[in-house]
Amino acid sequence: MGKTITEKIFEAHLKDEPFSGTQVISLDVVMCHEITTPIAIADLEWRGKDRVFDPSKIKAVIDHVTPAKDSKSAMQGKIMREWAKRNGIKDFFDVGKNGVCHALFPEKGFIRPGYTVIMGDSHTCTHGAFGAFAAGVGTTDLEVGILKGVCAFRRPDSIKINLTGKLQFGVFAKDVILEVIRVLTVNGATDKVVEFRGPVVDAMTMEERMTLCNMAIEAGGTSGVCLPDAQTVEYLWPFIQNDYAGKDAAVADFKKWHSDSDATYVATYGIDVSKLEPATTVGYKPDQVKKLSEVGDVVINQVYIGSCTNGRLSDLEIAASVIKGTKLADNVRGVVSPATPAIFSQAMEMGLLRIFMDAGYCVVNPTCGACLGMSTGVLAEGEVCASTTNRNFNGRMGKGGMVHLMSPASAAASGITGKLTDPRKFMIKKGE
Amino acid sequence: MKTFGGPVLFLDRSDINTDEIIPAKYLTEVKKEALKPYLLEDLKMDGFNPAGSWRSSSRVVVTRSNFGCGSSREHAPWALEVNDITCVIAVSYARIFRQNMFNGGMLAIELPESTVNEIFELGKNGALGCAVEVDKSKLIFSWNGGSKEFDFSISDFDRALVKAGGWVEFADARY
Numbered sequence: 001m002g003k004t005i006t007e008k009i010f011e012a013h014l015k016d017e018p019f020s021g022t023q024v025i026s027l028d029v030v031m032c033h034e035i036t037t038p039i040a041i042a043d044l045e046w047r048g049k050d051r052v053f054d055p056s057k058i059k060a061v062i063d064h065v066t067p068a069k070d071s072k073s074a075m076q077g078k079i080m081r082e083w084a085k086r087n088g089i090k091d092f093f094d095v096g097k098n099g100v101c102h103a104l105f106p107e108k109g110f111i112r113p114g115y116t117v118i119m120g121d122s123h124t125c126t127h128g129a130f131g132a133f134a135a136g137v138g139t140t141d142l143e144v145g146i147l148k149g150v151c152a153f154r155r156p157d158s159i160k161i162n163l164t165g166k167l168q169f170g171v172f173a174k175d176v177i178l179e180v181i182r183v184l185t186v187n188g189a190t191d192k193v194v195e196f197r198g199p200v201v202d203a204m205t206m207e208e209r210m211t212l213c214n215m216a217i218e219a220g221g222t223s224g225v226c227l228p229d230a231q232t233v234e235y236l237w238p239f240i241q242n243d244y245a246g247k248d249a250a251v252a253d254f255k256k257w258h259s260d261s262d263a264t265y266v267a268t269y270g271i272d273v274s275k276l277e278p279a280t281t282v283g284y285k286p287d288q289v290k291k292l293s294e295v296g297d298v299v300i301n302q303v304y305i306g307s308c309t310n311g312r313l314s315d316l317e318i319a320a321s322v323i324k325g326t327k328l329a330d331n332v333r334g335v336v337s338p339a340t341p342a343i344f345s346q347a348m349e350m351g352l353l354r355i356f357m358d359a360g361y362c363v364v365n366p367t368c369g370a371c372l373g374m375s376t377g378v379l380a381e382g383e384v385c386a387s388t389t390n391r392n393f394n395g396r397m398g399k400g401g402m403v404h405l406m407s408p409a410s411a412a413a414s415g416i417t418g419k420l421t422d423p424r425k426f427m428i429k430k431g432e
Numbered sequence: 433m434k435t436f437g438g439p440v441l442f443l444d445r446s447d448i449n450t451d452e453i454i455p456a457k458y459l460t461e462v463k464k465e466a467l468k469p470y471l472l473e474d475l476k477m478d479g480f481n482p483a484g485s486w487r488s489s490s491r492v493v494v495t496r497s498n499f500g501c502g503s504s505r506e507h508a509p510w511a512l513e514v515n516d517i518t519c520v521i522a523v524s525y526a527r528i529f530r531q532n533m534f535n536g537g538m539l540a541i542e543l544p545e546s547t548v549n550e551i552f553e554l555g556k557n558g559a560l561g562c563a564v565e566v567d568k569s570k571l572i573f574s575w576n577g578g579s580k581e582f583d584f585s586i587s588d589f590d591r592a593l594v595k596a597g598g599w600v601e602f603a604d605a606r607y
């Protein structure tokens with residue numbers, strides 16, 4: 001019987017099966033940020049076990065609240081900094097070099113096809129875009145990962161999402177994943193890996209695949225995953241060029257992580273993306289999705305462009321192309337956070353930041369910040385935000401605030417009109 | 433092993449997320465005890481008062497499906513734990529939350545929807561207590577004038593974590 005990519009990765013990393021159905025796997029990368037790691041560090045110290053299993057496999061960043069906004073967040077950064085130093089963790093990204101974890105770590109080439117990755121962060125599923133098994137975990141799993149380099153999972157079943165058709169003008173990876181979540185519902189993928197397949201995924205860039213995999217958790221998924229191919233090799237080439245004779249050889253090698261054609265899935269969904277329109281969420285759950293053309297007049301107070309879902313260069317480019325030459329509506333504030341320093345500096349060189357600033361946006365440093373209602377753009381009670389982030393829970397971006405999730409193009413268009421807006425009328429079709 | 437059982441707090445809603453269990457603004461705390469006053473602070477649910485008397489009395493939560501969805505923050509189970517709530521009973525959980533409960537040596541028990549409905553009905557008799565017999569996999573609900581037993585099952589691994597006191601203890605002894 002054939003195997004899925006996830007089953008192959010588990011088999012290659014299986015360390016123990018303490019009980020039937022429970023698999024303990026070895027970890028290639030353990031990623032850490034300042035919100036969920038300090039308590040693990042404190043517990044390790046308390047147990048007299050302030051060690052790491054392999055400093056080269058630990059990647060750490062201060063990203064959620066940075067630069068520190070108060071004494072407490074400053075203390076979290078200090079704990080991380082001192083821990084990384086005394087444990088010889090070289091890949092530690094402090095203020096000035098830091099960015100949103102799920103944008104920064106791929107950019108550094110830390111994730112490879114076939115890897116196993118955990119982090120104390122639910123959107124770790126993003127890294128599945130590289131053909132890895134990447135799962136968000138809690139602090140205790142993280143602590144054991146740091147100390148022992150292992151993590152336990154139930155034997156992972158997979159759901160296959162087959163994406164066919166052609167994306168219409170103005171429709172993006174974000175609209176696709178919102179549709180997938182609408183179909184799966186918020187717990188339709190619980191305890192399962194969401195495998196994104198089909199010609200639409202094959203044609204997507206790595207940035208678009210990361211947007212897809214990023215939100216697998218919003219359907220409850222343990223992870224999202226795409227099969228590694230020429231796109232993956234192209235993205236990773238600077239980091240793997242010494243390992244392979246050429247790109248073709250790398251593509252051929254990565255095929256070992258492809259799901260077999262007779263692999264078993266607990267469910268398969270076919271979605272024809274040709275029928276999709278620009279979409280948004282309209283409630284406190286990410287599966288409450290509607291076409292923007294059907295939401296009516298929803299007045300907004302803020303536009304937020306950034307996060308691990310849509311704060312990458314291509315996202316800023318699309319948003320800037322919509323915004324160029326316009327101004328934010330009177331009732332709207334705009335905040336844009338390029339997700340990493342590299343993205344920030346590229347956006348600066350390309351003149352994108354100038355376009356945002358001319359339109360009236362506040363450009364802030366790379367950080368999670370407003371995405372989880374911690375800093376740089378928190379909403380006031382009763383305020384509404386058009387946001388490129390991934391979570392619209394009640395209070396997520398500030399107590400009493402309402403978050404509408406959408407693509408960067410849609411968020412940008414909404415900023416111009418001051419209401420939730422279908423971006424197509426603000427976009428110019430290529431070749432026209 | 434931790435102690436389990438006591439007065440029940442009913443949370444009659446599905447999809448209660450970790451932001452509702454403990455809002456993100458408290459995640460800068462680096463001590464679990466500090467989370468105590470903020471448990472369920474942002475939960476919007478008819479008839480629920482985050483500052484109600486349940487805070488001091490409740491030891492068990494009974495709720496609907498997909499409890500603990502959203503963020504991976506273990507602050508959610510910790511916020512329960514520092515309020516002496518060590519057992520949650522639900523139709524289903526988000527994976528990370530469920531694992532976090534067992535990783536901390538706590539119980540996240542799954543029961544069929546019809547059984548959970550029945551427990552909600554029992555709650556209408558007035559204050560409900562729940563005794564938990566981990567070894568016998570039994571829950572005994574009692575109220576003024578009656579009691580009712582239910583069996584539950586957890587995986588062998590989850591049981592081992594509860595017995596060991598958590599995943600760090602289990603992993604440290606084994607790997």
Ligand code: SF4
Nearest residue numbers: 123307308368371372
């Ligand atoms: S950008 Fe938002 S969703 Fe992504 S890691 Fe940061 S807080 Fe989490």
